[in-house]
Each structure stands twice: as structure tokens, then as C-alpha cells.
Amino acid sequence: MLSTTTKDQTKVITDLLNGTFSSLETVVPIKHTRAKPQLLEKNFHIGYGVLIGMTGDIKGKLVLSGESTVFSKIGETMYGMPLEGDMLLSFSGELGNMIAGGLSTTIVENGININITAPTMMQGNTTLSGFKQGLRVTTSFDHTGKLDIMLLLD
Numbered sequence: 508m509l510s511t512t513t514k515d516q517t518k519v520i521t522d523l524l525n526g527t528f529s530s531l532e533t534v535v536p537i538k539h540t541r542a543k544p545q546l547l548e549k550n551f552h553i554g555y556g557v558l559i560g561m562t563g564d565i566k567g568k569l570v571l572s573g574e575s576t577v578f579s580k581i582g583e584t585m586y587g588m589p590l591e592g593d594m595l596l597s598f599s600g601e602l603g604n605m606i607a608g609g610l611s612t613t614i615v616e617n618g619i620n621i622n623i624t625a626p627t628m629m630q631g632n633t634t635l636s637g638f639k640q641g642l643r644v645t646t647s648f649d650h651t652g653k654l655d656i657m658l659l660l661d
Contacts, residue, residue, distance in 0.1 A: 519565060520642065522617045523610070523658055527569065528644075530609025531656070534602070537584055537648045547641030547657065553633045556655075557603035560624035561611075567638065567660040569607050571599075572629075577652035578602065584651070600626035635659070 524544065531539075556572030575595060582590040582598040590598050607623040614621060638659035647653045 519619065520640070520658070520660070522614055522619060523565065524642070524644065526610040526613040526617075527606065527656060527658065529613050530606045531646070533609055534605045535581055535585070535648070537581065537651055539646050539648045542645040542647075544642045544644045547638075547643050547659070549638075550634055550636035551641075551643075553629050553635060554631070555599075556629045556633075557599050558627040558629060558635075559603045559607040560627075561607070561621045562624070563621040564619050565621050565660065567658065568635075569603070569610065569623075570635065570657040570659065571603050571606065571654055572657065573654040574652060575599075575630075577648070577654055580651045581648065596628050596630075600628055637661075 528541065553570070553572045555575045555578070556570055559569045561567050561569060578599045579590050579595055581602065582595065586598075603626045604623070611621045611623055638661055640660040642658045644656045645653055646656055
């Protein structure tokens with residue numbers, strides 16, 4: 508982590524979450540609501556999602572997880588056509604890229620520099636573990652479905 512005190516860690520996590528939410532609002536043109544952040548256990552399962560690594564001042568991962576149909580509906584809203592198969596996989600990775608890219612651009616205003624990795628797609632029964640701290644925020648998109656946005660810090 509960038510800093511060692513609990514107060515500083517809380518501020519960094521808050522900055523990361525707010526940057527992620529700001530980016531999400533810019534990227535996805537669908538009205539949505541968010542649940543309160545929840546702490547994640549040391550491992551959890553994903554059926555479909557995208558993982559973007561973060562390096563630099565903060566090391567961790569941003570994960571978007573949900574039903575593939577939710578990613579497809581978001582893609583259809585953004586591009587005007589249904590997405591499936593390889594197009595859906597490509598779009599899902601790019602959606603993660605756009606949100607993480609927006610996060611890294613926004614958070615630099617708070618003096619935090621991060622770089623993002625290429626997206627990693629996850630399908631099937633994937634278990635994620637090996638992170639020190641994890642938060643999940645469930646986001647409900649109107650007439651579309653829910654995505655879990657997870658911030659995993661190493």
C-alpha cells in the first residue's frame with residue numbers, strides 16, 4: 508500500500524472507490540444504484556468477469572463480475588447491437604479497460620499514480636484469492652442487471 512496508517516489506508520481505499528464510481532458513470536450510459544461496500548472474504552467465486560491489475564503506488568486488482576447477459580446488455584446499450592461469443596468477451600475486457608483507465612486518470616488528481624494491466628477474462632467457475640484487503644460493491648443497472656465491482660488490494 509501507498510501509506511501505512513489506517514487513516515491513510517482508508518483514504519486511499521475511498522479515493523479508489525470514488526474514482527471507480529466516477530469512471531463507471533462516465534463510461535456506462537445506464538442509470539444505476541450502488542449498494543454499500545462489503546468486505547470480501549479471503550477467496551470468492553466468479554462465474555463471468557474481467558480482472559484488471561493495478562501497479563504503481565497501489566498494487567491490486569479491479570474486478571467486474573456478473574452474468575454475461577448483463578455485460579451483453581451494457582454493450583448493446585453502448586453500441587446498439589447485441590454482443591455474444593468472442594465479441595462479448597472482447598467488449599467485456601474493453602469495458603474493464605475503460606473503467607480502470609478512467610480510474611487511473613481520476614485518481615492521479617489525489618496524488619496517487621497507478622498503471623493498469625491488460626484485461627484478464629474469467630469464465631466458468633473461477634476462484635480468486637491471495638489479496639490482503641477486498642471490497643465488493645454491487646451495482647444495479649436499470650433494466651439491465653447487476654455487476655459486482657471488486658477492489659482487491661495486495
